[in-house]
Amino acid sequence: MAILREYHRPTTLDEALALLSRRDTRLVPLAGGTRLVGLLETRALPDVDGVVDLRDLALATIQQGPGWVQAGAMVTLSELAAHPRAGEVAGGLLRRAVRGEGPVNLRNVATVGGVVAAAEADSELYAALLALDAQVLFHALDGPTAQPLADWTGVSLGALVTGVRFGLDATHGGHARVARTPSDRPIVAALAVAGPQGVRVALCGVAARPVLAGTPLDPPDDYKGSAAYRRAMAEVVHARALAEIGATPA
Numbered sequence: 001m002a003i004l005r006e007y008h009r010p011t012t013l014d015e016a017l018a019l020l021s022r023r024d025t026r027l028v029p030l031a032g033g034t035r036l037v038g039l040l041e042t043r044a045l046p047d048v049d050g051v052v053d054l055r056d057l058a059l060a061t062i063q064q065g066p067g068w069v070q071a072g073a074m075v076t077l078s079e080l081a082a083h084p085r086a087g088e089v090a091g092g093l094l095r096r097a098v099r100g101e102g103p104v105n106l107r108n109v110a111t112v113g114g115v116v117a118a119a120e121a122d123s124e125l126y127a128a129l130l131a132l133d134a135q136v137l138f139h140a141l142d143g144p145t146a147q148p149l150a151d152w153t154g155v156s157l158g159a160l161v162t163g164v165r166f167g168l169d170a171t172h173g174g175h176a177r178v179a180r181t182p183s184d185r186p187i188v189a190a191l192a193v194a195g196p197q198g199v200r201v202a203l204c205g206v207a208a209r210p211v212l213a214g215t216p217l218d219p220p221d222d223y224k225g226s227a228a229y230r231r232a233m234a235e236v237v238h239a240r241a242l243a244e245i246g247a248t249p250a
């Protein structure tokens, strides 16, 4: 049996939002598909009727202005890492974080919007964006909005992430992780940035989604690491990421 009954490829944001807001059927956004397709194929999302492919919405550009960069939701992780300004911010922190998201063939397809919308617990790119104090840009039927990623609790039904924007003033970046192998997803990781605004550290693998250091932790307890192990490692990677930027834990 086919896994989808409907496939849509709108060319305007309004058309996409109207499709995602339909009540007679449940449609979800399709970006790179690296997460969604697996969930659909394994019937982990049994109530989804179809997808709205975002590729023709002109969301795949990286814009820059004085002191900031804005990456559209459909920019791939490889494109973000290769961008001369985005890739270099905080001493190349985004480039390093992107490497942790998966092998190169995945990074060539997976998108910035997909990472933000999925908010996976162990996403080092999401954590790097948190440390950079990025804003999430999203769009619902009532118009566009922006919100600090740190305050964002997830995309609401019928809405779309359209991009992320972050400043370029962070001068140093620190990254420390523990993982089963160097190329595996992290068990716990810390991403730190330093710049004129001070020092910010974000952690992943310690709660349902990546969090800023100082937020109460609620670590998963699974085959990769117990909650107690993750708490202990969070302190270790936090201190190591700070040491890389020449800072010490408060």
Ligand SMILES: Cc1cc2nc3c(=O)[nH]c(=O)nc-3n(C[C@H](O)[C@H](O)[C@H](O)COP(=O)(O)OP(=O)(O)OC[C@H]3O[C@@H](n4cnc5c(N)ncnc54)[C@H](O)[C@@H]3O)c2cc1C
Pocket: 028, 029, 030, 031, 032, 033, 034, 035, 036, 037, 038, 054, 073, 100, 101, 102, 103, 106, 109, 110, 111, 112, 113, 114, 115, 117, 118, 119, 120, 121, 122, 123, 124, 155, 159, 160, 161, 162, 185, 186
């Ligand atoms: C081998 C492998 C390794 C992986 N490793 C990691 C890892 O280390 N860390 C990690 O975080 N993830 C990892 N993933 C999961 C996945 O790659 C990421 O979550 C990914 O970046 C999703 O991006 P995508 O563009 O492919 O999104 P999709 O799979 O297309 O979508 C993911 C989810 O986000 C929604 N969505 C996508 N774009 C938007 C948008 N613009 N607005 C609103 N909703 C949207 C979709 O509806 C779906 O629910 C891995 C996946 C695979 C297959």
